[in-house]
Amino acid sequence: xxxxxxxxxxxxxxxxxxxxxxxxxxxxxxxxxxxxxxxxxxxxxxxxxxxxxxxxxxxxxxxxxxxxxxxxxxxxxxxxxxxxxxxxxxxxxxxxxxxxxxxxxxxxxxxxxxxxxxxxxxxxxxxxxxxxxxxxxxxxxxxxxxxxxxxxxxxxxxxxxxxxxxxxxxxxxxxxxxxxxxxxxxxxxxxxxxxxxxxxxxxxxxxxxxxxxxxxxxxxxxxxxxxxxxxxxxxxxxxxxxxxxxxxxxxxxxxxxxxxxxxxxxxxxxxxxxxxxxxxxxxxxxxxxxxxxx
Numbered sequence: 001x002x003x004x005x006x007x008x009x010x011x012x013x014x015x016x017x018x019x020x021x022x023x024x025x026x027x028x029x030x031x032x033x034x035x036x037x038x039x040x041x042x043x044x045x046x047x048x049x050x051x052x053x054x055x056x057x058x059x060x061x062x063x064x065x066x067x068x069x070x071x072x073x074x075x076x077x078x079x080x081x082x083x084x085x086x087x088x089x090x091x092x093x094x095x096x097x098x099x100x101x102x103x104x105x106x107x108x109x110x111x112x113x114x115x116x117x118x119x120x121x122x123x124x125x126x127x128x129x130x131x132x133x134x135x136x137x138x139x140x141x142x143x144x145x146x147x148x149x150x151x152x153x154x155x156x157x158x159x160x161x162x163x164x165x166x167x168x169x170x171x172x173x174x175x176x177x178x179x180x181x182x183x184x185x186x187x188x189x190x191x192x193x194x195x196x197x198x199x200x201x202x203x204x205x206x207x208x209x210x211x212x213x214x215x216x217x218x219x220x221x222x223x224x225x226x227x228x229x230x231x232x233x234x235x236x237x238x239x240x241x242x243x244x245x246x247x248x249x250x251x252x253x254x255x256x257x258x259x260x261x262x263x264x265x266x267x268x269x270x271x272x273x274x275x276x277x278x279x280x281x282x283x284x285x286x287x288x289x290x291x292x293x294x
Contacts, residue, residue, distance in 0.1 A: 043270075050074070050263040057260055073264035082254050085268065087240065088247035091157075095232075095243060096225045098161040103221045104214055107168025111176035112202050116188060126177075133170045137230075145234055159235045160228075172217045179213035180206060219280045223273055244269045 045062050050073055052066040060067070078085055113119075114126050148159040167173070183206060191201045207214075229245040236242055242250070248265050255261050 046263045046266050046270075049259055050267045052260055054258065054260055073260045074268065077251070077261055077265045077268060080251065083247050083251045085244070085247060085251075085265070088242055088244045091241060092226060092243040092245075095157055095160050096222055098157070099164040099225045100218055100221045102161065102164030103168040103172060104218050105168075106165050107172035107176055107217060108207065108210070108214065109202070110167055111173045111180055112198075112206060114173065115177045115180035116185075116201070116206075117198065129170050129173060133174075141230075141234070148235065154235055155237045155241065156235070157241070160231050168217075172220070175217060176210065176213055179210060183209055215280050219276060222276050226273055 048065055049057060049062060051069050051071075052060065053068055053070055053072075056066060056068060077083075114122060114129075144159070145154075148154055151158075153159050153162075187205050188201050191205055196204070227245060228243070229249070232243045232246050236246065239250075248269055251265050252262055
């Protein structure tokens with residue numbers, strides 16, 4: 001028979017486990033801190049350069065905080081006679097709002113069908129849907145442009161907004177489907193016994209419980225649409241229809257060596273994304289944690 005473990009040996013093992021846990025936690029935190037710093041370095045350089053004068057950029061390090069703090073760079077960007085950033089901001093806001101509403105709504109409906117309804121070929125269709133995630137966007141770029149050109153949608157916002165209302169994208173559908181599958185089916189059965197239709201179950205039972213997952217999809221969609229460059233570049237030829245990403249590239253072409261103005265314009269483009277992320281961070285993290293969990 002094994003000898004019983006004494007209290008002294010138990011304390012020694014417990015202290016050793018505690019020390020090992022502290023060391024592992026310290027290493028993990030150090031790695032996370034190093035990763036966070038490496039991701040923040042480009043933003044820091046962009047921020048400090050946006051507050052420097054052209055002369056100070058030449059004589060100072062790109063890392064150093066400006067000695068002569070100035071807001072004039074932002075004023076020059078916003079009042080530039082060649083690039084109307086306020087108009088570009090409205091265009092980006094319109095496109096991003098339409099796409100976010102369309103993607104969130106349509107992907108929620110499609111995900112409900114895959115998660116809650118039973119119909120022939122459901123699993124095969126879902127596998128086909130997932131397989132589209134492996135298809136590079138460049139493959140569909142030319143066919144999509146030809147189709148929208150035949151519809152006379154080029155040089156309008158329609159190619160950038162209308163497709164968002166038809167499906168919402170495979171990744172978003174997959175994310176919401178996994179979340180829906182974690183919601184107890186007893187809620188559906190109770191609603192059906194009360195005479196509810198699938199639309200009532202979807203709108204009054206599933207959606208109110210899916211706030212974190214919908215917020216996650218919304219954050220992904222806002223970031224992707226706001227930073228989209230290729231789509232507006234293909235379909236928008238009118239300067240008055242340009243989005244912020246196109247406007248920033250135009251501004252860069254006109255001010256190739258004026259890094260203080262380019263960094264100020266980049267900061268202005270990034271501010272809405274930073275605000276959206278911090279506002280929706282709690283829902284975003286919760287949605288990622290709960291997706292796929294029972």
